[in-house]
Structures are given as structure tokens and as C-alpha cells.
Amino acid sequence: MNKKTTIYDIAKKLNITAATVSRALNNNPKISDATKKLVLETAAKMNYEQNKLAQALKSGKSYNVGVIVPRIDSNFFASIIRGIEDELSPFGYHVIICQTHEKNAKEVENINALLNAQVDGILMSISKSSKDSKHFKPIIKKNVPLIFFDRRYIMEGVSSVTIDDFQGGYLATKHLIEQGCRRIAHFSSNQTIEIFKNRYLGYRQALFDNDIELNEEYIIQTKSNIDEGVKAMKSLLKKKTPPDGLFSSSDFSALGAIQELKSQGFKIPKDFCVVGFSNEPFTKFMELPITSIDQSPLEMGQIAAQVFLEQMNSKFKIEKKIVLEPKLIVRKSSSKLNTK
Amino acid sequence: MNKKTTIYDIAKKLNITAATVSRALNNNPKISDATKKLVLETAAKMNYEQNKLAQALKSGKSYNVGVIVPRIDSNFFASIIRGIEDELSPFGYHVIICQTHEKNAKEVENINALLNAQVDGILMSISKSSKDSKHFKPIIKKNVPLIFFDRRYIMEGVSSVTIDDFQGGYLATKHLIEQGCRRIAHFSSNQTIEIFKNRYLGYRQALFDNDIELNEEYIIQTKSNIDEGVKAMKSLLKKKTPPDGLFSSSDFSALGAIQELKSQGFKIPKDFCVVGFSNEPFTKFMELPITSIDQSPLEMGQIAAQVFLEQMNSKFKIEKKIVLEPKLIVRKSSSKLNTK
């Protein structure tokens, strides 16, 4: 019913060409101020709105960027997306969300769909089951800017924004040692993912630097949820020499561990100290707030977006590897000394 | 460098027309199986990929839907978005995310931007500062399906998916009464927003049905955060006859209230019962888990998406007002009777 008004309609009304209208609307310097004004006014009067699709087709720019995350209903990724959206929307970009649910197949699918939809860039965090990097090749081939955040693949010519997970693991473990812990356990996850590997390596290095022997028995692979944390802690407490501290790569499994410790009568932090990772909101809400490592997801998203914008404004290929500093947030679950 | 192959390229190669190629690719019944096969094969060989933008320009369908929420980094909205994305992506739709940060101006801006980007539909929850409905008119005028979820505007011809907030307020309050509470306070929010109004009305009705007099002093307007909850509870406890129960429209202010109660030495649920709203993840993680009303956000998103799909497949305008049942999740913060 309501045919959208095009530049042709307004051209006809003014007895000029669509080309002139187009130029006037785009503020082309070669157009007289008089006609410019005239065009703008009648455009407004006729409720003209630029057809972005036509423009996109013509220019090749869609002003859409794709964001791929394992899932959106996690505070960490949601905050990153918020950061990206806040940073990009003032420049007219829209954010298209895709979830992988940690499945490699979904990841491939999403990438194809986004490329197909002609996005101007892809910002993503790889899924846990992502094994090789060949599905990223088409992105590179098409010269679509690709920026990894948090979980990345190390690739030439590709930018990334991560935190120093090694440092995160190191800080967490060193803190536990300073609290007097000597038998420190570690909940890890899929070691093929760089971030979990690095947290583990940081943990290891901190032990080494403080002359504490690594005990392989204390290292457990868990998924990031409460039940797995409970299970893992159960098995730890059955050892003949149970640990007296835990650095968990996940806040959720840290919480599970705490629940199990409490139910077995341990006093935290007196008998046992716990440090998580990610600084999920709930860690600070607990009656026993949990020490954790903050990854500044909001900032991470903002920076990833900035790198994208920089790439868009540059004729050259940019490769930035930005590493943010993790922050240790000390809370009651680990502060033996100043129990505040 | 890598010119994308178009249907012309493959037409040239086969000495046929682009039209034929297009038809073959779209599985048009009037094309011989022979050429169909031929086209598909060479298309694959030449790495042909349909240009969605051109198709969108031609057809007017972008296969993008816009989702507008106050903010994405809240479990409630993130879960809804997840539901929408899960439901829509199998049908080839992409989800574009916009945030209003509860600002009316941003809401107007987002709507315009989405319409401009030619989205096939808009699914949204209005911001708290959204005062009138005139910025929705352009959506209707352009015949773009509009579907509200949770926070809606009551408009003719517009579908919505909400929960029965009256019932939610009623259930929460009735539960408190059953636990023996007789002086029940209520934290509310902006009464111009339907959902908060209805929760209040449900609260009121439950009191009435149980012959408990409404005490205006017990009703406080708070924002949805911990500090405001602390503040509000402080003021309540200063009254000459303080309440013995609280139904809060927000889990966050409920948590603040609990913190204040504890710090003043109250035993929960013995001395005071608390019920929140939204079933935020943290409510279940606490050592003192908080009773709350679940709004099934995932389901809400899925249903909103289904209504959208239904609308897309229908020639007629559909108007569905779907109301989901809230679920009372009883936890320790209010279960005096069976303290489990």
C-alpha cells in the first residue's frame, strides 16, 4: 500500500534527475546549495528514507557485523556483546548475533550465513569443540575483517583481544599461596583451548616459583557447572592427602566445590581457600563472596569493536594482538588474613 | 581481488541466460532436469554463492529481524534472545540486537534504524521511560510485524507474549500469607509500566482475599538493584510496626533487603520472609536461596519467534495476545514451614 518514496519520486517532483537528488542527499560538494536545500526539504516532506539494501548492494557495505559466541545467556558473553554494540551503534553498524552452543558444526554454519549476508566484519569467540581453523579461511579470502575475542585461534593477519590467562592463573595461585595454602588443586577444562591451557600454565608457574611441587592428582578436568564442581571436589576430598586450596577455571565449578566443602563441614576460608575465574555476578552476591579473576568483558567488547573500526578505516591489513590484564578480585572465599 | 561469481558468470560458461541459471538454482519446475543438474554442478565448481543483498533488494525480504531490549547483559533478556535466536535461525533468519538502556530516545532511534535496514520484523520489550506509543506507528504503517514480549504497549493489531504478572504478584503474596506473614511489604517500580502495575495489583488482591488490610506505608518504589533494596528495607525497619514479609518486584532489590535484614540480626525465614521476582540465576545459588517467580524467558522468546513466523506465513494480520503462567519457585528465604 505505502510505496516507499525513492529518489526518483522526489526527482520527478522537482524536475531534476535522480542522480542530482542522490548527490544532494550525500552532500556532494558539486551541488549548489540552493538545490541541496530544496532536495533535503522535499525529501523530508515526502518522508523519504534511504533504502539501505540498495545502498549496500551498490557499495558492498551492509553496515552489519556478525558476532559469534558460544551462547548469549552467560554474563560474560552478554557483557562483551553489550560492549560491542555500545561502541558500534554510534557509527551506524548493527550487530547480528549468532550462537554456536559450543558445536563446531554450528560455528561453520554461522560463518557461512554471515558471509552470505555480506557482513562487514566478524567478531567471534571460538567454540570449545572447534578443532581446526579451516572454516576461517573463507573469511580471510573475502577480505572480511575477522577479530577474535577471548577464545581465539592464532592466525596470521587476524587480530584478537584476549586477557592474559597465564597471568590470571598465576595471580590466582600466588594469592592462594600467600594465604598459606600449600596443596592447591586446579579445575581445568578442554586443554586444546588456549585460555584453559594458559590458566593451567600460570598455575603451574606460580607453584614452581614458590617451590611447591606440582601434584598431578590435584588437577581435574571439569565442565563449567555446579554439579561438576561438586563431583570434582568430592573426588579430591577422598584422596589420602586432600588439598587445602582450589583455583578453578570456572566460577560455577568453584561454587560447586564450595557447596561440597561446606556440606562436609569445612570452614571457608579457614580450612580451605577457593578462587574462581570470570567474576560472574553471583560471585559477589553470595553470603560467602567468591574470590575471582575479572576479565573486563565490557572493555573487551569495546576494544574488539574499536579494532574493527580501525580496520574499516585503514587501507592496509591490520594485525593487532591486544592482551588485557586480568584483575584479581579478592573476596571472603580466600581471604584468611584480613577476613573482612 | 576475488570477484564473487554471479549467475552471469556461470551463465556465460554454459552459454545460457542468467535467467535460466536463476531458475535452475531456485528449483523452478519449468527447467529440465538436465540443465538443472548442469547448473548446480558448475555453480558448485565455481564456488557460487547467492548474493543475499541483491535478493533482498529484489524481494523486499532481508531475512533479518530486529530485537530491541533495554539491555542485553541481564539474564532475563539474554535468555529471551537466546530463545528467539534458537527458534528463528533454522529458518534462515538473523537476529539484530539493539539496546535502549531504558531511554525512550534510544528506542525511537533503534526503531528507525531497524526499519531503515529493512528488517522483516521487530520483536521488542519497551523501555521504562517509554511514555507514548507514537514511535510504533511507522512500524505498523510499513506493515512490519511487531511483537512485544514482557513489557508491552497495548495496541490493536499487535501481538504480544507476556506473563500473567497479576497472577505472579498474587502467587507470591498468597505464599507469604500461607507462611504466616501478616504485614507484607512490597517493592514496586515505575507504575506506568504495565508489568509492575499488575504485580502490585496481584499483591493487593491476595491481601484482600485474605482479609489483610493494605498498608500504604509498606509499598515502596525502588529501582532494580541491591543498594536500593538495602535503602528501602532500612526505611521499612524504622517504622513503628515493621513488616514481617516482603514481596519484591525485583530479585536484586530483594537481595538488598535480605542483606539489610541479616545485618540487623533478623533470621530469615523465621523472623521475616522474602520473595523476589524473575528467578535470576543467583537466587538459586545463594546459601540462603531466594524464593522467586519464574517467567520462563527462554520459552517467552521462543513463542514470540513462533508468532513472528506465523505472521510471516499468513496473508492476514494476526493478533495474538499470549499470556504465560508464572511459576512460584519456593526456596529457603520464605519457607518457614518445611525448612528444607
Add this chain to the structure above:
DNA sequence: TTGTACGCGTTATCAG
């Protein structure tokens, strides 16, 4: 300063 003419990639209409 403005008009002419064409291309972006696809699909629909009308012939044949």
C-alpha cells in the same frame, strides 16, 4: 553545477 547512462546481482514477466 547538472544530466546521461550504466552497473550492483537477482528475479519476474512476457515471448517464443
Add this chain to the structure above:
DNA sequence: CTGATAACGCGTACAA
């Protein structure tokens, strides 16, 4: 069953 041609709405060399 297939070809020729126009159209979607916009931007831009080239010409005037």
C-alpha cells in the same frame, strides 16, 4: 523448456 528484457533503488564515471 529457455531467452530477452525490465525492474528493485542507489551511486558514479563521463559528458555537457
